[in-house]
Amino acid sequence: MIIKSQKFSKKTALIYFGLCISLAVASFLLSYFGVVSIAYKEMPALAVLCALTLAAVTPVCLYLSTKFTWGTLLSFISVHVGLALFFTLYIGPYSPFTSLWAVLLVLTYTNYGRVGFFVSAFIFTAMSVQSVFPYKEQLDAEGSASFATFIVLAFILSAATVIVAMIFCLVLSNAKKTNKLLVEARRAESVQLNRLDTLLNSLSDTVLTLNRYGRITSQNSSALSFFDTNQSLVGKSIDTILDLQDASMQPISAKQLMESVKATLFRDDVSVRRGESEIVRLSIQMSKIQGTYQDNEDQEFGVVLIIRDITRQKTLEDEKDEFISVTSHELRTPIAIAEGSLSNLVFMQEKGGKPELLKKAAETAHDQVLYLARMINDLSTLSRAERGVGDVAEEVDVKQLVQDLFTRYEAEAQEKSLQLNLDVDASLPTVMTSRLYLEEILQNFITNAIKYTVSGSVTLEAHMKSGRIECSVSDTGIGINKVDQKKIFEKFFRSEDYRTRETSGTGLGLYVVRKLADKLDTTVEVESKLNHGSKFSFILPLSSDKLGTGKRASNI
Template identity: 25%
Template sequence: MDHLKELNEKLALYESQKKELEQWVEELTDFFENTSIPLHWVDNNGKIIWANQSELDSLGYTKEEYIGSSISTFHEDSGVINDILSRLKNNEILKNYPSRLICKDGRIKDVIINSNVYRKDGKFMHTRCFTRDVTEFRKEEQRKADLLKELEQSEARLRMVMDSIKLGTWDFNPVTGELIWSEECKKIYDLPPGVEIDFDLFADHIHPEDKDYALKEIEKAMDPAGEGSYNITYRILRYGDHSERWIKAQGKVYFNSEKQVERFIGTVVDIHDSKIAEEKSAKLAAIIESSDDAIISKTLEGIITSWNGSAERMFGYTAEEIIGQPVLKLIPEERQQEEPLILSRLKKGERVEHFETQRITKHKKLLDISLTISPVKDSQGKIIGVSKIARDITDKKREEMRKNDFIAMVSHELKTPLTSIKSYVQVLLAKAKKENDSFIIEGLTRTDIQVKKMVSMIGDFLSLAKLEEGTIKLNKTLFNLKLLIDEIIIDAQFLTSIHTIEIKDCDVDVYADKDKIGQVLINLLSNAIKYSPSGGTITIGCEKNDGKVKVHVSDEGVGINLKDHTRLFDRFYRVENEQVKTVSGFGVGLYLVSEILRYHDSEIEVESQEGQGSTFSFNLPIA
């Protein structure tokens, strides 16, 4: 009986323990099924044989879709699952193995896997895999990596910008007195290596006239009640040569919780060149604005871009009315062809000076103006615009017209009695020759020469008046050039006894205005005689070439300085030379020569040096 009782007690104990074990198994199973940690088992062939609800929920699959499928189906990287199974079969324990799983909706989850193998009697039964979703962690890591990369790129760009604009930086600790300058900052101050930098050194190199201002601005920035920053421009004296430089300095102060300055950082940039340029620009702007001349600039397309006060007074348009308008608005219709001609000269790099023309005002009044026009170029030398200086010469033109009218009137009034005098002299000279009175013949001959000079001078003044009025006309005919030159030499020979006048190769017929070309040759020959006071040979020569004849008049006189060549053919211009200061004249002869030849579509050229004589030449068409 005792044995049976003992057996029943053991059986009851077993039943109690069995129930406890079943309870533990049930609770443990429920724990794994419903834990928040995703779990799954995979057999030896890589097939999923179990997964808890958290695993299914994390990927979005049902049990039917997930369990029984190959685990490789759900791995984004096919080689990963093979590596995992291979390691597990080799009895490795995986810890925090990174992988990527495919969710049902197509999203990819970053996970880390911890896994080992359950074996029975040494046989691979299944894996025990714990997966942890680290997608947000990976995203945060990537975001930090991207930010770090962007920061590195920004720093690189900032360094490039600082290098390109030569921006210096500094860092000052007021507590310790430590002042750190960047290499560019040291270059700006021309600070040699090894020099100790402190606030006193900085202050000592502020320009004396700017020192109080700069230090007060720094002091204001360090006041907790202020803005805690400054942005100022002042001059420094560089360390090496104490040369003056303009700089722009900016600073930012950082305060601690007790409103004490703990750090002061900032930048400095050398703006000396731009400051000087700015001052020059301001002076130029003031000159332009105060100038009595109209100063206008325009684009290559002819659009007005600037307009000073004198331009407003001269033309009547305000800057607001005219800027942005075509410059043709100021040009009379009959003169609008001038613009492309001027522009073509400027594109060749030429400067147009004292170009006399007419322009029209807002109130349709015609003005006589003198233009000086220059190209505006960029830093590469490319022409990007045009600058014009316009001077109102209306009153001057009227005065010149009155003067020309007076000269013409006086010349006409003188011409009539001179013609009579010349006739009487010739009659008296003929009578004296018959009577063979040598004294009277000599006197009348000299009188005749002076009368001819007077007639020639009056002819020049009349021609000048016609040129000024624009009424000169050409009467072109066919004539022999040598015969004309012979006549001129005969008369000219009476003017000198110390010159030999030669003619070479001029037997050629030309088509031109005989009287006007005669006037050209008379002026050139007369000048050759006047400006070679020591005598010598004067040569009038001709060279035929390509349907033209080049006529030149050469002398062995005092010559002409190169600086006078460009103005030699200006009206009333006379060369200053001590050797010929007593030579009479008004400076109109060569101007007339130049203008007469211009009407013949030719031009006068000069080759001369002081002390080596002169050669004047021009071309005429051969008939």
């Protein structure tokens, strides 16, 4: 198989050029001093051809070899011709200088493979044998050795030169194959390392490798963000940059944890302090780095340390536990009251109790059932919001929605002798938002306003403000003191004001409103003065980035 030839570099061409000029000069000097073979004497014209080949033709071919790949082939042909003529005319087949042809054989193999090698070997053998023929008459006349003996000797010397060159070519070929395998292995290793780096750097978790002394040997990009630095962490001791604390806020040495690792260690009860008050809760995983079967079993390679910020997860778990605890308590109270009232009702009915007492017990139980229904409705609304049931935005006509709510609650306001007012701009644009969430927020404001207003009015408004729609519900009710204004959006919070306690409520309404407002990408504002009424308002964007995917929002 012929290897595809390549152009010569200028350096290679200069080396060949120097060799050819040297041979041309040598041929001139040898001719001048008469150090020539019988072939030269019989065919002196070949000397001119040899000189032209070495001094003119070959340099031209070498120049072309630096420009074109076919110039390389011409150069090799020219060198072969020139060298063959030089050996035939000047040094003969038995000169030690014929070993130079072995170098030419190797170079030919390097460029043209086995085919080039055997062609060059054939030329060399033919040249060696042919060089004996001019001496046939001299050998026969002297009778010192037979002509056939010199022919055989020429074959032997040629074969020896070719074999030496072949061995060298095999060694060179094996070296090239080995080098190629090494290059491919290094390339594959580089690809794998790049993939591993990409994988590690794509992780949001902090990943570090530590040596047996607890010093960092590598890191991923998230580590820089976690430790809030732009400088490399490599070479630093883990205990100097990671001040771990356990659940009781006692310091823990990461290096000591590393030394206790047998295979894998996992803990999610540790934390670090940032600043004076911020506590970041973490989970850490340490896995011992295993060596290969060829490594010493007693040799230690350190560990891989994975750090994950679980502050939000732990906070949600704590909130969940607190929510379940408080909800259980809030549900237990009305259930106990309803159960007691119904038990009294049954007892009084059996004993022939007074009708007014029976009615009071039934009304008490009914009120508690209604309270439970409202709480379950609020919890259901909160659950729907957390599951993203209403997250898909739709085109909503705010003016029509507000008018519908006004019509729906007008009769309820009149029952309490309250004036329900409607103040809406004549022209309001439609918005892309969640109708379910928007209606739930406005309903909550309206029902609270009617509930906590003894006399006066409740006003429902919708106006354009700075390119967005401001919705508000104001009343002339009991108002909210400044201390309670900071707490009204907390779950299960109810003011200690006796007027608030006189009305039933779950303490979940405004908590649900705050969560739904976050979904709508807005914030509820409160303006209130005790005994002078309240105003709840929010500015509705014409479209929300938090809606449209149907996915659960991150802040719920």
